[in-house]
Amino acid sequence: MTKKLPAIPYVVWMAIFVVAPLVLVVVYALTTPDGQVTLANMLEARKFLGVFGRSFGLALIATVICLILGYPVAYAFSREGERFRSVAMMLIMLPRWMNFLLRTYAWVTIIENTGLLNQVLGFLHLPKLHIINTPAAVVLGMVYDYLPFMILPIYSVIIKLDGSLIEAARDLGADSYRVFTKIIFPLSIPGVISGVTMVFVPSVSTFVISKLLGGGKDMLVGDLIELQFLGGAGAYNPQLGSAVALVMMIIILICMSLMNRFGGGDEEVVLL
Amino acid sequence: MTEKARIRLVDLTTAFDGEVVLDNINLEIKDREFLTLLGPSGCGKTTTLRIIAGFLKPDSGDVFFDNERINEVPPNKRAVNTVFQKYALFTHMNVFENVAFGLRIRKTPEAEIRKRVTDALALAELSGYDKRRVHQLSGGQQQRVAIARAIVNRPKVLLLDEPLGALDLKLRKEMQRELKKIQRTAGITFVYVTHDQEEALTMSDRVVVMNRGKILQIGSPVDIYNEPRCAFVADFIGESNIFSGVMPRDKLVTFAEQDFTCLDGGFAANEEVDVVIRPEDIDVTAPGDGAVSGTVKSIIFMGVHYEITVVGDTGEEWQIHSTDPQTVGDRVGLTLTPDDIHIMHKPASPEEEPVDYDADEEDEDDDD
Ligand SMILES: Nc1ncnc2c1ncn2[C@@H]1O[C@H](COP(=O)(O)OP(=O)(O)OP(=O)(O)O)[C@@H](O)[C@H]1O
Ligand SMILES: [Mg+2]
Numbered sequence: 001m002t003k004k005l006p007a008i009p010y011v012v013w014m015a016i017f018v019v020a021p022l023v024l025v026v027v028y029a030l031t032t033p034d035g036q037v038t039l040a041n042m043l044e045a046r047k048f049l050g051v052f053g054r055s056f057g058l059a060l061i062a063t064v065i066c067l068i069l070g071y072p073v074a075y076a077f078s079r080e081g082e083r084f085r086s087v088a089m090m091l092i093m094l095p096r097w098m099n100f101l102l103r104t105y106a107w108v109t110i111i112e113n114t115g116l117l118n119q120v121l122g123f124l125h126l127p128k129l130h131i132i133n134t135p136a137a138v139v140l141g142m143v144y145d146y147l148p149f150m151i152l153p154i155y156s157v158i159i160k161l162d163g164s165l166i167e168a169a170r171d172l173g174a175d176s177y178r179v180f181t182k183i184i185f186p187l188s189i190p191g192v193i194s195g196v197t198m199v200f201v202p203s204v205s206t207f208v209i210s211k212l213l214g215g216g217k218d219m220l221v222g223d224l225i226e227l228q229f230l231g232g233a234g235a236y237n238p239q240l241g242s243a244v245a246l247v248m249m250i251i252i253l254i255c256m257s258l259m260n261r262f263g264g265g266d267e268e269v270v271l272l
Numbered sequence: 273m274t275e276k277a278r279i280r281l282v283d284l285t286t287a288f289d290g291e292v293v294l295d296n297i298n299l300e301i302k303d304r305e306f307l308t309l310l311g312p313s314g315c316g317k318t319t320t321l322r323i324i325a326g327f328l329k330p331d332s333g334d335v336f337f338d339n340e341r342i343n344e345v346p347p348n349k350r351a352v353n354t355v356f357q358k359y360a361l362f363t364h365m366n367v368f369e370n371v372a373f374g375l376r377i378r379k380t381p382e383a384e385i386r387k388r389v390t391d392a393l394a395l396a397e398l399s400g401y402d403k404r405r406v407h408q409l410s411g412g413q414q415q416r417v418a419i420a421r422a423i424v425n426r427p428k429v430l431l432l433d434e435p436l437g438a439l440d441l442k443l444r445k446e447m448q449r450e451l452k453k454i455q456r457t458a459g460i461t462f463v464y465v466t467h468d469q470e471e472a473l474t475m476s477d478r479v480v481v482m483n484r485g486k487i488l489q490i491g492s493p494v495d496i497y498n499e500p501r502c503a504f505v506a507d508f509i510g511e512s513n514i515f516s517g518v519m520p521r522d523k524l525v526t527f528a529e530q531d532f533t534c535l536d537g538g539f540a541a542n543e544e545v546d547v548v549i550r551p552e553d554i555d556v557t558a559p560g561d562g563a564v565s566g567t568v569k570s571i572i573f574m575g576v577h578y579e580i581t582v583v584g585d586t587g588e589e590w591q592i593h594s595t596d597p598q599t600v601g602d603r604v605g606l607t608l609t610p611d612d613i614h615i616m617h618k619p620a621s622p623e624e625e626p627v628d629y630d631a632d633e634e635d636e637d638d639d640d
Binding site for chain 2: 164165171172173174175178182183187
């Protein structure tokens, strides 16, 4: 029993900062402003189907792009020497030491119509690209911001792969391609699942990226929720905001548990 | 067994971080033979197998397979399969898929895969375990999956790295018989690694005794046991009495302050030699009857025999295996016949010394 003692501060912390807000969200979502229990907020959230669809769609695209970009990077890094690996990992994490807003603003100056990108294109006599304030810019921002979260878990799973399994597969006649498809990739799925989770969840709920890079034209769920809480007097509706947040949480949970089931591994995947 | 060389290792030398692990290894592995690499931990057995399998390139030297140099051939292109010392089972597959892996890579028809895998599992006494996950098996079961996974491919050469190390005595004996049967009936060349000298002697056609990266002796189990070439081999293969002696002339050796007739010759006059006498070759008789007299110092019951230590009157200790007990403190005589006495050259290099040789020498130095 005494062994559990050190966990107490953690439990208290969780209770105050994780459980309590969650309970508040649920309570708000299921009540009227004067405290009556109701499903009206939840039902009203249905009218934002388009916003949900857009959010999940863009987050999904960003996640797939992150996976396509991140997996080869993680795999390539894991094959390198120790010194290369530690430097490379630090470089990947480096941008994260900069403020999130700053990082995202930096992209505005690059991709805005008179930005760096178009100046370079103009200099090369190439047609200009209109990216800023489009969904593409939002996806770009998501990929840029969350790519490290895809690379890291995949990398750390691959780096821990038992090299003797690769030797065993080679011994049994597998060429490099089969070693990858039959051994390395299946064994790295837990990393892929955590990577996908860690990219998808923040992407689907982001509001800063869509506001700065998407111009706030196409509202995402994050913007929607923010609007309910921080919007002007007319828009202020914490009950509806909570209901939207709750719906989104439920959808994400369903997605993630489906994916864990699909991954089929015995390995526990951390839901972050 | 034909005499054709299946694999030849020529002048193999390998070092890790400047430490020589294999030192000029030359070895011919004949087609369909059961060859065992025997030696203490760290002597380079696994390293030798890794070079044959293609996981490790030797620093120098060549590997020939059917007279073709295969130094540059990758492991997946070699007609060799390995039972790994640490099993290396695929944790994301069940037992059946582990065993089927090599066959699937070779695009074997599904029906044949099913049959061969089932047979291999039966042989490894793992029938009914097909659907189990690897981590749901005991160490011994995992080891048997590793054996089945390699054998199912019917390679020309099978490399087995201590394949029975995790099994209990009874199962080990059973698997020894099974492996020997497979090796004979399927006509597979076995390169078998063990540090269990009894296993090596009972299973092999030929035994290669290694120490510190060198091959000390290659020969049939009987040769290795009866004619050890140096003190290390004598000491490592079974228990031995090893005495320092001198050969005044052929067929005469002096040790324990006496002259003994022996069968060996070809040594320089008065050459210092090591004399090996197997504990089971010494007979205990009445005091005064034998060539040597001494006092029983200790006796331990070992199951089949008693292990008796006798201190000779000139101070040397004799290990004797006998089915008859003796009483500690009694005076006894020891008889030796000339063919019980085996003469070897003194170790020419450190790896030829028996394991505790250094300690003995230091003791002597202290006495001086
Ligand atoms: N990858 C490696 N890097 C450095 N040293 C190594 C490496 N592999 C083996 N060695 C060293 O080479 C020597 C021989 O190792 P090897 O694995 O061949 O021994 P072994 O005869 O198989 O021993 P055991 O019976 O304990 O399995 C040992 O001293 C070991 O420390
Ligand atoms: Mg070994």
